[in-house]
Amino acid sequence: MRREIPLIITISVGFLAILSFFSPPFEPLGEDFTLFFDIIAVFAFFLGGGNLMRVHIDKLIKRKKDWGFSIVTLVGFLVMLVAGLGKIGAESITSDITREGLFSTLYYNVHLPLGSTMYALLAFFVASASYRAFRAKNREATVLLIAAFIILLGSTPIGQMLTNWMPEGMSILEIPNLAVWIMSSPNLAGQRAIMIGIGLGVVSMSLRLILGIERTYLGKDSG
Amino acid sequence: MGNIGPIIVLALIAAGLVWLLLRALKGQEVDRRVIFAFILVSVAAPLLMPVTFKAKPTPIVRALFDAIDELPEGSRVLLSFDFDPPMSPEVQPMADVITRHVLAKKHQAICMTLWATGQAQFNITMNDVIKTDFPNLVEGVDWVNMGYKAGNEGVLNVIRTDFKKMFPTDANSIPFDSIPILRGVRSCGDFDLIISLGGGRPGLKEWVLFVGDPTGVPIGAGVAAVVAPQLYPYYPRQLVGLLGGVKGASEYESHFRDNYEQYRDMPTPAMVMMGPQTVAHIVIMAFIVIGNVLFFLARRKEGQS
Amino acid sequence: MSPRRSTTGARPPVLCSCLLIPLVFFFLFLTNSASLAQGETEVVDTTATTPLAPVTSLLAQDFKYDDGDKLMLTWVPSIDDIPVTGRVTAYEVYQICNNGEPHRIAELLPEVSTFRVEELHRDSSYQFYVLALAEDASAQSVVTAAITPEQEWLKWNWLNLMVMTIVVCGAVMVFIKTATKGRKLFVRKIAGLEAVDEAIGRATEMGRPILYIPGINDMDDVQTLASLTILGHVAEQVANYDIKIRMPVARSLVMTAARETIKAGYQTAGRPDAYTDDMVSYITDEQFGYVAAVNGIMVREKPATVFLLGAFFAESLILAETGNSVGAIQIAGTARPAQLPFFIAACDFTLIGEELFAASAYLSDEPKALGSLKGQDVGKGIAMAAIIIGVTLTTLATLTGAEWMSSATELIRSWFVVTD
Numbered sequence: 001m002r003r004e005i006p007l008i009i010t011i012s013v014g015f016l017a018i019l020s021f022f023s024p025p026f027e028p029l030g031e032d033f034t035l036f037f038d039i040i041a042v043f044a045f046f047l048g049g050g051n052l053m054r055v056h057i058d059k060l061i062k063r064k065k066d067w068g069f070s071i072v073t074l075v076g077f078l079v080m081l082v083a084g085l086g087k088i089g090a091e092s093i094t095s096d097i098t099r100e101g102l103f104s105t106l107y108y109n110v111h112l113p114l115g116s117t118m119y120a121l122l123a124f125f126v127a128s129a130s131y132r133a134f135r136a137k138n139r140e141a142t143v144l145l146i147a148a149f150i151i152l153l154g155s156t157p158i159g160q161m162l163t164n165w166m167p168e169g170m171s172i173l174e175i176p177n178l179a180v181w182i183m184s185s186p187n188l189a190g191q192r193a194i195m196i197g198i199g200l201g202v203v204s205m206s207l208r209l210i211l212g213i214e215r216t217y218l219g220k221d222s223g
Numbered sequence: 224m225g226n227i228g229p230i231i232v233l234a235l236i237a238a239g240l241v242w243l244l245l246r247a248l249k250g251q252e253v254d255r256r257v258i259f260a261f262i263l264v265s266v267a268a269p270l271l272m273p274v275t276f277k278a279k280p281t282p283i284v285r286a287l288f289d290a291i292d293e294l295p296e297g298s299r300v301l302l303s304f305d306f307d308p309p310m311s312p313e314v315q316p317m318a319d320v321i322t323r324h325v326l327a328k329k330h331q332a333i334c335m336t337l338w339a340t341g342q343a344q345f346n347i348t349m350n351d352v353i354k355t356d357f358p359n360l361v362e363g364v365d366w367v368n369m370g371y372k373a374g375n376e377g378v379l380n381v382i383r384t385d386f387k388k389m390f391p392t393d394a395n396s397i398p399f400d401s402i403p404i405l406r407g408v409r410s411c412g413d414f415d416l417i418i419s420l421g422g423g424r425p426g427l428k429e430w431v432l433f434v435g436d437p438t439g440v441p442i443g444a445g446v447a448a449v450v451a452p453q454l455y456p457y458y459p460r461q462l463v464g465l466l467g468g469v470k471g472a473s474e475y476e477s478h479f480r481d482n483y484e485q486y487r488d489m490p491t492p493a494m495v496m497m498g499p500q501t502v503a504h505i506v507i508m509a510f511i512v513i514g515n516v517l518f519f520l521a522r523r524k525e526g527q528s
Numbered sequence: 529m530s531p532r533r534s535t536t537g538a539r540p541p542v543l544c545s546c547l548l549i550p551l552v553f554f555f556l557f558l559t560n561s562a563s564l565a566q567g568e569t570e571v572v573d574t575t576a577t578t579p580l581a582p583v584t585s586l587l588a589q590d591f592k593y594d595d596g597d598k599l600m601l602t603w604v605p606s607i608d609d610i611p612v613t614g615r616v617t618a619y620e621v622y623q624i625c626n627n628g629e630p631h632r633i634a635e636l637l638p639e640v641s642t643f644r645v646e647e648l649h650r651d652s653s654y655q656f657y658v659l660a661l662a663e664d665a666s667a668q669s670v671v672t673a674a675i676t677p678e679q680e681w682l683k684w685n686w687l688n689l690m691v692m693t694i695v696v697c698g699a700v701m702v703f704i705k706t707a708t709k710g711r712k713l714f715v716r717k718i719a720g721l722e723a724v725d726e727a728i729g730r731a732t733e734m735g736r737p738i739l740y741i742p743g744i745n746d747m748d749d750v751q752t753l754a755s756l757t758i759l760g761h762v763a764e765q766v767a768n769y770d771i772k773i774r775m776p777v778a779r780s781l782v783m784t785a786a787r788e789t790i791k792a793g794y795q796t797a798g799r800p801d802a803y804t805d806d807m808v809s810y811i812t813d814e815q816f817g818y819v820a821a822v823n824g825i826m827v828r829e830k831p832a833t834v835f836l837l838g839a840f841f842a843e844s845l846i847l848a849e850t851g852n853s854v855g856a857i858q859i860a861g862t863a864r865p866a867q868l869p870f871f872i873a874a875c876d877f878t879l880i881g882e883e884l885f886a887a888s889a890y891l892s893d894e895p896k897a898l899g900s901l902k903g904q905d906v907g908k909g910i911a912m913a914a915i916i917i918g919v920t921l922t923t924l925a926t927l928t929g930a931e932w933m934s935s936a937t938e939l940i941r942s943w944f945v946v947t948d
Contacts, residue, residue: 022683022690024595034377037748041781042373048780048810055809066828096394098343107343111814112308118816119309119842122449123266123503124259125849125874131258131510133873135518145511152508155448155470156501157276180281184455191453191865194881198863200696200907201882202750204900207700209753213896214888216760217753219788255853297637309816309842375748385646407636409644423841424745436946449842450866 003219007212014210052077080106147182154179232268236261236502240509247516250524258510265506269498276497280474287443287464288478290416291321296329298415299408303430304348305421307340310447315344316472316493317445318420319352320479325418326357327483331404332366333414335390337378337425342371342394356489363393363402370394375425379433384410412438416463422447427454431461445472469496580615581607582667583641583658588675593686596650596679601643606660606667609638615662621645624655624671648677688943695910700903707899715898720859720877721890724758727857728765731832737772738762739831741822741847742786743838743862744778744815750885751863752782755838756789757888762835763793767802775808776825778818783810819843823850836860836875837884840867848874861887914940 013033020030056070083102087093090101097103136142153159159175166174172181208214239261243253280288291300302322306314325332332353334345345368353366360366369390372378381389386408387399399405407413411434419427419442427444435442441463446454448468458465466475472493480487583603591598601621609616621634621643634643648654653674660667682690707713731738740762742755759775766773773790777783786808794803811821823846826834834851836844836858844860844867851858852874860871861879871878879887882904889897918940925933 018693022686022693024593024680024683027595031377031381034374034380038374038377041746041748041779044780044784045813046780048783048813051780051783051810052812055806069824094396099346104343112311112343114820115308115814115816116312118819118846119312121846122842124262125845127262127503127507127510128255128258129845129849129870129873130507131253131514134511134514136515137518145515148511149508152504155468156504157278157497158501158505160279176279176281180283183452184283184458187452188456192456194865194868195453195456196908196911197882198865198885200904200911201863201885203696203907204700204904205750205754205885205888207697207903208889208897208900209750211701211704213704213894213900214753214757216792216888217756217785217789219785219792295639307815407634407640409646412644424839447842453865 003215006218007215011210011212014206049077049081080111147186150175150182151179154182226274228272229269229274232264232272233502236265236268236506240506240513244509244513244516247513248520250517250520252517253510253513261506261510262503265502266499269502270495273495274498275491275494276473276501278470278474278477278494278497280478281471283458283465283467284471284474285464285478286459287321287418287445287466288324288475288482290441290443290463291324291328291330292482294328294330294415298330299404299413300325300330300332301411301414301417302332302334303417303419303421304334304336304341304345305338305419305423305426306344306447307338307423308344310422311344311347312492312496313447313468313472314420314422314445315347316469316491316496317466317475318344318348319490320472320476320493321418321420321445322348322352323356323486323489324479324483326353326360326366327486330415333369333404333408334367335369336371337375337429338421338423339371339373341421351490356486362395363397364404367402367404368394376429376433379411379425379429382411383434383437386410386413410438411440414440416440417442419444420446422450426450427457427462431457435461445475469493469500473497580660580662580665580667582660582669583619584669586656586658586669586672588645588654588656588672590675590678591644593680593683594677596677597646597648599645599648599654599656599675599677601645601656601658601672603641603658603669605639605641608662609660614638615665616660617663618661620659620661622657622659624657626652627655627674630657650677650679652676686946689946692910696903696907699906700900703902704896704899707895707902710895713895713898713902715886715890715901718879718883718886718890720861720879720883721887723857723859723877724762724891725765727833727835727859728762728769728771730857732769732771734832735771736832737774737829738766738833738835739822739826739829739851739856740773740775740835741838742775742777742782743836743840744818744843745839746779747781747785749839751839752779754863754885754888755861756782756785758835758837758891759786759789760793761888761891763790764797766790767794767797767799770799770802773807774825774829774831776811776818776822777808778811778813778815780810783808815841815843819846822847826850826854826856830854831856834858836862836871837879837887838862840864840871845870845874851875914944 016026017030017033020026020028053074056074059067059070060074080103082088083106084097087095087097088102089105090097095101098107130148134145134148136145153162154176159179163174171177205214243257247253294300302318302325304318322332336342336345349368353360357365362368370393372389374389378389390399392398393402411417417430417434417440419430421427427442427446430442430444434440442461443463443465444454445466446468448470451465451467451471454462454465466472473491473496476491476493480489480491583606586601586603589600589602591600606616608614616638618638619636619640620632621636622630623633623645624630633645636643645654645656653676655671655674657671658669660669703713728738740759742752742759743749745752747753763773775786775790777786787805790807791800791803794800811818827850831854834856836847836851837860840847840862841864844862848858848860848871858875859877859879860875861884862868862871863881863884865881868878868880886901889901918937921933921937921940924930925937
């Protein structure tokens, strides 16, 4: 039964969700299912938070390898949690903690720069990946390489400066316009093909889930 | 004399690249850390010694500018702040300049977010743009912040037909019906333009699929460069205009400044960021060339052996 | 300096001039008259004495394809409702329910000519009127005939979408049925999936762990579900070879589901005792906090194999490059087209879009699942035919200028457009 009940829920919710899409009387049902998921997901935060605490406290107590990092994790987790829930530093209990108090101070001065720093790593990794991947191994790779050069130049003012002299009638050959053309024509064609494939893949996968053909994610019926 | 600093740094970067090219001709690979060091210098130097370039708007950027500019005064524009701190360097300048444009045109700005982190990003725009440049505008009358609503595209699916159902109050807990700017707003169909600012999910794609297409309300967007290519298919039929990454933002800032004299001295973070982007792109191109030199040398060696 | 206005979409300049010039002269005349008369006579506002024109042609109709709780009002705005110079300041919509007292339901801006009335009941009848408001006057329209909202069971305006859903889903089901009857279906080789067992074998030889990343979205994303179905296969192999698997996740629900999946894999392999909950751990919902933690795991534990299967965003390249730097063999897959180039550049094998969804069927080799893959091809066939016909007709219509070709193109396009 551990597997059958979730399967029945999947099948019935799946069919009702499709029905709610096409039938106005069932429309509110689709909206309710969305809300149900959100409510369940919110409660699952406790599971996640609990697991995080358990894993790191265990690591700390048993002095496992790299246990020092666990202190950072636990302190960060608890400080943000208390600052947010306790609205520390906020004027009143109804205050918006994203605008005032300790939570907002930590958010803007710790969380925001740390997040941006991680994102900024992309610049370094893009460079190292480009260096390794963009090699003119064959004809297709050479075309890709040329396109990459045009896009890279096109997204800088240098691209514009290099081809600004072109007459109005040949403006399509200006590097920024050529870059936009590559993105919106050949790239568009490829993207659309991939998107159509993905869309159909989603339909097929969803049907396998709704029909109960695919059930690996439900685990095994131990009973 | 003011440009001497950047010229020296550029010369040093160029010399370093030539040295790496000469090493490559001898068949020596470039270590990952050397690439990282070059990127660090090429991004940091133009930030420390800013050089701004005037950008000519590409048609897709201009289309969004015109869409906002041609709306009659008092039009309702919905701005969705669907991004987080990591995306902030790219998307925040777009959010700021678009909000400035919307309010400068005397449109009504209704702001919301589908990302929990978007609320804080809106606060940045509120402090840097709304309260600084438009101190006389009244919250609830000229602009409003509806805040964050969890549920991703589920939220869009609901507000498409019933805005109040998902946003019964604004971010300050003021009831929907008491907010003057929202008088007459029933669904997303009552907005004259929707602008999605972000680059993840839920984001522009979801706005187009769940709101733009079914209601016919024009949608414009500012997105991180990495997702822009996959959104070009929506332009121009399902999307009135698109800003892609720092480049798009800088074009918009430049075009906005040219058209609105009173904001000539406004901050232009995207235009400043074009300096590092330009140098970094050239460095990446140089590394691609070095990589190919190494590849052809290796292939020739293989052929000989 | 005033903002520069674009002319795109504006009224023809000649027409604008025709309207503007008399208005300017009229305005100048009023100003001059007022200044001349100042101190001598009282200024008379001519507009104040003129009655305000009401809205006309007010019509209440059933709102199509709803649950019977909406009506649509349309009207022609008051002739005094002229942009900028008009007298009308607002419109008020009044509703009369079951011949009761009228009450205001909305206040609208000038120039508005439609309004959707919502939250109505199917068992009541409704009448409406619109009040045009000016600073000094108001004008009421006629009251509409009584109308009751009707409920529709199906959104017939979405018929095209319904037909497509039935055709594609029907095709998938037909092929599932065909496959169950024992007919052999051909499915092309997918290199990334062929390499799964090889990658697990490599980890066994090296005695290093496998790192499995299911993306950063929750269980409501079908990519995460697809990833977990592949995890089932991987977990079984991991149990067979007795190697270590690490799975840090960014969502609590994914953690629970992944534990069940891995446990099932160990049970199928006959080694339930070897399973522990610690194989899957929750990190954080925060995107880059998660990336920092996973990168740390990669650098410290140096996994032999990294699976990056699911929904990925900006973190894709950061994860893939770090995996590459520690020398792991990497199999990636996502249905986020923007992230595919990064995976292709940094990983050994990449499942492109639909291949991720096909993976579980491919790996299980179960006829029913393989049948569903063939069903997709029908959808692809329809898409390809529509694209080829549409592109050909549009090109020919542009070249020849033939009206019927443009109409045919528009007709085909309308089959694929969904509107409310």
